Amino acid sequence: MATSDPQTSTRAVPRGQEANVRSQRRRWTRAVDRWDHHGVVGLEKIIAAVVAETAALHPDLAVDVGAGTGAIALPIAASCKRVIAVDVSQAMLDRLAERAAAQGVTNLETVAAPAEQLELEPGSVDVVVSNYALHHLLDADKRQFVHQAATWLRPGGSLVIGDMMLGRGADSEDRAIIAQKVTLMLKRGPGGWWRIAKNAYRMATRTSERPISMQAWTRLLEGAGFVDVTGRRVVNEAGLVIGRRPPAA
Template sequence: MADTPLTNTANTANTANTHQYEAWNGYEGRHWADHQARYDALNDGMNAPLLQAAALRVTDTVLDIGCGNGSVTRLAARRARQAVGIDLSAPMLERARATAEAEDLPHVTHVQGDAQVHAFEPASFDVAVSRYGVMFFADPVAAFSNIAGALRPGGRLAFVCPQSFDRQDQARVFAAVSEHAPLPDLTAASETGPASFADPNRVRAVLSAAGFEGIEVTPLEAEQVWGRDPSDASEFLFGWGPMRHWLREVPEEAVERAREAATEAFGAYATGEGVRLKMSCWLVRATRA
């Protein structure tokens, strides 16, 4: 499978989620691409359990859904015959391609597209994996049905998604920020977004409707490294796209107070090896029926 040119694979006309396309090809995607190491420090704690759940074999062809900067894609490629990462974000895929080339991984492919509607070759993958890349589909049942069609019969699915926001250490930091600047209610149930699969019953219902069986949802915890010290962690948080969006109309003096409050809150998690917060997730495994 050869790399598909970015200019020909995804645009607002062939994605089911225009809002996500615009975000990941705008500031948000560029921020993730420019801070690849920082975001990997947040999320790499989930890599080992995710890949263990995927039970990769050297003969497998692997699909990485929402691959971003490609960390999981590259790890999968080292365990399998072929790994294909799909994502909406051109800036992140540019970074993923460059890193795969630098690491001499010619059997890694990157495709720009929306996994909900992308025209995968039927039954062409043995395994589909995702690290925080499946929560934003406009229609989750349609998306996972499309992914199921890309898997061979008996093909395996493994992904990691967040539990409810109030179970995260990050919630304490956000609570401190919200005392000085308004933030949305991140604990509210939603059909799409970071916490859209916080309810295991919804996970099971979506996957069952999409043609998966043997669905297992297991709690999983890992540490996220937010920065070298509380000030560094706070600076990174306030450069994050959603935070910039939420605070765009807040007076600068209030934003500065919120930043100071976040720095103080991060202090509770400071260690000799950086600012470390607990992330509570679900590890999901299923099989194409």
């Protein structure tokens, strides 16, 4: 287990992006214990789907962006020669390192950096993977991340994104997903009602969660030059989008 060499970008950072990075770092540093014990509850199916898609590629080097305490990075280490786990919170990565040591995982390195400012050597990575992290980025930063990922990948390399994928009710699929979630929360009584109010506020203000639809993610990947782009719904609002950097001519 080691800390790797990729660095935070030195280019000028927009004010809105920097404010969001600080907010996310504070949020996830405070949440380490809760996330490590309860964070994956409800995400088991999307985690399994992302791990299966990534592991099937048998990459030499996979980079997990928004790795948290290792829900993706630790299981994919079994099928990769090397994994770099990236997170905005050093506290999350410290917990990941403890878990890796306890499991005897030795081919995993950590990098404390926000996804928006991460820099990797061009053409050096086989798979860039992220699960339930990118919806916290500003929309412009989502677009920038996808374009950056395309440069990090070797020809033929893949970008695998698992995330909350829904818009704000503009189409029938979004409305069906939102209605399903509201119905489930209503059945949970006062605790569920509070979740509805909290999530409605977050969706309306886009202060910490800024999901976009699967179709929007697909367009972002295609716009960045990815080919063979596919998307599928995994469960409820969770979706999986995968694209491949074109192979060398």
